[in-house]
Amino acid sequence: MNQMIKNASLILGCLFLIGCEESQPNKIGTLLGGSEPQAEDQQFAEVVKGVKISFPADHQAHRDFRHEWWYLTANLTDEQGNPLGVQWTQFRFASAPQKNGQNTKKTTWQSQQIYMAHSAVTTKEKHYADEKWSRDQAQLAGVDDSPFRVYLDDWQWRSSTDDLFPATLINQSKQFGYSLTLTSDAPYQKQGEQGYSTKSADGQVASYYYSQPFIDVKGEVTIDGSTFHVSGKGWIDREWSSQFLLDSQQGWDWFALRLSDENSLVVFQLRDSKTGQSSYSHAKLMNKDGTGTPIEQSDIHLQALKQTKIQERLYPTQWQLSIPREQIQLTITALNPNAKMPLSVPYWEGPVTIKGSHSGTGYMELTGY
Numbered sequence: 001m002n003q004m005i006k007n008a009s010l011i012l013g014c015l016f017l018i019g020c021e022e023s024q025p026n027k028i029g030t031l032l033g034g035s036e037p038q039a040e041d042q043q044f045a046e047v048v049k050g051v052k053i054s055f056p057a058d059h060q061a062h063r064d065f066r067h068e069w070w071y072l073t074a075n076l077t078d079e080q081g082n083p084l085g086v087q088w089t090q091f092r093f094a095s096a097p098q099k100n101g102q103n104t105k106k107t108t109w110q111s112q113q114i115y116m117a118h119s120a121v122t123t124k125e126k127h128y129a130d131e132k133w134s135r136d137q138a139q140l141a142g143v144d145d146s147p148f149r150v151y152l153d154d155w156q157w158r159s160s161t162d163d164l165f166p167a168t169l170i171n172q173s174k175q176f177g178y179s180l181t182l183t184s185d186a187p188y189q190k191q192g193e194q195g196y197s198t199k200s201a202d203g204q205v206a207s208y209y210y211s212q213p214f215i216d217v218k219g220e221v222t223i224d225g226s227t228f229h230v231s232g233k234g235w236i237d238r239e240w241s242s243q244f245l246l247d248s249q250q251g252w253d254w255f256a257l258r259l260s261d262e263n264s265l266v267v268f269q270l271r272d273s274k275t276g277q278s279s280y281s282h283a284k285l286m287n288k289d290g291t292g293t294p295i296e297q298s299d300i301h302l303q304a305l306k307q308t309k310i311q312e313r314l315y316p317t318q319w320q321l322s323i324p325r326e327q328i329q330l331t332i333t334a335l336n337p338n339a340k341m342p343l344s345v346p347y348w349e350g351p352v353t354i355k356g357s358h359s360g361t362g363y364m365e366l367t368g369y
Contacts, residue, residue, distance in 0.1 A: 043097035044064065044065060044066045044094065044097050044242035045062070045064040045065045045242055046242060047065075047196065047206045047207055047208055047241050047242065047243075048196075049193065049196045049206070050196070051195075051196070051208070052194070052195075053190055053194070053195035053208060053210055055163065055188060056145075056148065056161075056162040056163045056164075058208070058210070058238070059148055059162075059163065059164055059238070060143055060145055060148075061092055061113075061142075061143040062208075062240045063092075063094065063113055064094075064097070065094070065240045065241060065242050066093070066094050066241065066242035066243070067091065067092065067093050067094070067240065067241065067242070067244070068091070068092050068238070068239060068240030068241070069089055069090065069091045069092070069237075069238070069239055069240075070089065070090050070150050070157065070236065070238060071088075071089040071236060071237045071238070071239075072086075072087070072088045072089070072157075072169065072182075072215075072234055072235070072236045073085065073086070073087050073234065073235050073256060073351075073363035074086040074087075074180070074215070074217045074232055074233065074234035074235070075232050075233055075234075075258065075351050075361035075362065075363070076217060076221070076230040076231060076232035077230065077231065077232055078221075078228040078229065078230050079228065079229050082123070082124075083123070083124070083335060083351065083353075083361070084121065084122060084123045084221065084228075084230065084335075084351070085120075085121070085122040085123075085335065085350060085351030085363065086120070086121055086122075086178055086180070086221065087118065087119065087120040087121075087122075087129075087349055087350075087363070088117070088118070088119050088155070088157070088169060088171060089117065089118045089119075090115060090116070090117045090150050090151075090152060090155075090157075091115065091116045091117070091118075092113060092114070092115055092136075092143075093113070093114045093115075093116070094112055094113055094114075095112050095113075095114060096112045097112075111135045111136040111137060112136075113135070113136035114133070114134075114135055114136065115133070115134050115135070115136060115141040115142070115152050116131060116132070116133050116152075116344075117131060117132045117141075117152040117155050118130075118131050118341065118343060119131070119155060119171045119173060120339075120341060120349060120350075121176040121178065121221060121223060122335060122336050122339050122350045122351055123223070123335075123336065124335055124336055125336070126223060126224075126336070127336050127338055127339040127340070127350065128173070128175045128176045128223070129341045129342060129343060129349075130173040130174070130176075130343075131343045131344060132152050132153055132155060133152075134152050134153065140152070140153065141153065145162060146162050147159050147160055147161055147162065148161065148162055148163060148164060148167075154170070154171075154172060155170070155171045155172075156168075156169070156170050156171075157169050158170070164182075164184075164212065164236065165182055165183055165184045165185075165212075165215070166181065166182065166183045167181070167182045167183075168180065168181055168182070169182060172222075175223070175224060176221070176222060176223050176224075177221070177222045178219065178220065178221045178222065179219050179220050180217055180218065180219035180220075180221075180230075181217070181218055181219050182215050182216070182217055182234060183215070183216045184212055184214055184215045184216065186212065186213075186214035186288045186289075186290065187289070187290030188210050188211070188212050188290075189210060189211045189212070189213060189284070189286045189290070189292055190209075190210045191209040191210060191211060191266070191282070191284060192206075192209060192282070195208050195209060195210055196208065197209035197239075197282070198280070198282075199244065199245075199249075199270060199280065200246055200249065200270070200279070200280050201279060201280045204246060205241075205243055205244060205245070205246055205249075206241065206243075207239050207240060207241035207244070208239065208240050208241065209237070209238070209239045210237075210238050211235065211236065211237050211238070211266060211286070212235065212236045213235045213256065213258070213264035213266070213286055214233070214264065214288050215233060215234035215235060215236065216233065216234075217230075217231065217232050217233060217234040218230065218231040218232075219231075232361075233258055233261075233361075235256045235258075235264070235363065237256075245270075247273070248272060248273055248274070248279065249270050249271065249272065249273060249279060250270075250271045250272065250273040250276065250368040251270070251271055251366070251367035251368015251369065252268055252269060252270045252271065252365075252366075252367055252368065253268065253269050253271070253302065253316070253319075253364070253365075253366055254266075254267075254268040254364065254365040254366075255267045255268065255319075255321070255332060255352070255362060255363070255364050256362050256363045256364075257321075257330070257332070257352075257354055257360065257362035258360045258361055258362050259328075259354075259358040259360055260358070260360065261288070262287060262288045262289075263285065263286070263287055263288070264285075264286045265283065265284070265285050265286070265328070266282075266283065266284050266286065267281070267282070267283040267295075267300065267302070267321065268281065268282055268283075269281040269282075269300070269302055271368065278302065280297070281297050281300045281302070282295075282297075282300075283295035283300050283323065285326060293326070295323055295325075295326065296325075299323055299324060299325050299326075300321075300323060301320075301321070301322040301323070301324075302319060302320070302321055303319065303320045304316035304318070304319055305318040305319060305320055305331070306318035308334070308337035308338065310338055310340045310348075311340070313340075313369055314369065315337075315340065315348045315366050315369050316366065316369075317333070317334040317337040317348075318331065318332065318333045318334065319331070319332040319364075320332075327357060328356075328357050328358065329356045329357045330354045330355070330356040330357060330358060331354065331355050331356050332352050332353075332354050332362070332364065333352060333353050333354075333355075334350055334351075334352055334364065335350060335351040335352060335353060336350055336351075339351075347365065347366065347367045348364075348365065348366035348367075348369070349363070349364070349365045349366075350363070350364060351363055351364075352364045
């Protein structure tokens with residue numbers, strides 16, 4: 001019974017990876033291997049600077065790390081030109097470290113690995129979201145290498161190769177669903193220092209992190225029984241780590257912005273749990289040819305312009321972003337300000353439009369409010 005309670009606490013702690021409705025920094029830090037790690041936490045693999053990220057190997061699950069995710073967002077339009085957004089994320093959590101780095105399960109139903117998937121569709125008027133949970137079991141959920149597949153029940157990313165692309169993404173929920181084809185011939189973009197991405201000013205927290213911000217998407221989206229033919233652009237982030245938030249960190253604001261067909265910009269900031277202000281930020285300009293430009297923290301200026309109240313919580317749904325050295329001055333506005341994810345742990349996630357020095361679309365995630 002004690003072990004069951006312990007595992008349940010770990011699962012709850014993993015949920016805090018995507019933010020919490022109330023600030024509980026000490027609990028988050030402890031459960032997620034923060035500044036007060038337990039002995040068992042230290043047995044998970046560590047993120048080490050200088051480790052080379054390689055493809056297609058690192059598309060696969062990293063079961064010796066505590067958590068990771070495959071995270072797709074897409075800005076699409078239907079036949080009439082109406083905008084909508086699609087989100088799909090599959091998380092993997094380890095409830096306990098593998099002994100000596102080995103999988104110790106004795107049957108296919110015994111596993112220390114747990115999967116959770118989130119899915120959402122957002123239009124100007126509607127926002128639907130859903131989630132699923134499963135243990136790691138070949139008939140239920142997991143990651144395959146050849147051909148590549150990430151799946152939880154009938155929510156599936158299926159590639160025809162060992163790489164992420166070309167692929168299909170299929171999801172069906174009660175009020176919405178989608179069947180999409182995903183293609184990309186652009187090089188992957190490694191965040192931070194060749195994939196070593198710090199998440200705090202003192203460098204105590206880091207993850208392995210890479211992106212593909214140049215994905216062509218087409219297919220069908222169904223909302224309330226009506227099916228729409230859609231096309232547009234997608235973005236996938238891959239990240240894995242054994243530690244995420246410090247006790248002093250409350251949550252984050254993350255932006256995936258498409259400046260043109262050839263240029264994208266990722267920006268995120270982590271907020272201090274006491275002041276609510278930015279304690280660490282990161283940005284990178286990314287070009288379709290694989291080149292990119294890291295942005296100095298001192299040159300990243302984010303300011304919330306407008307808030308939306310949803311179930312007694314305030315979410316900043318319009319922002320001003322300024323990066324003077326790159327001549328970037330943007331107003332970022334939510335397509336649907338009410339795009340709160342009403343799941344196990346609520347957070348805000350939805351498509352945005354950008355205007356100013358550039359015009360385009362993107363996605364925004366807000367946690368810890």
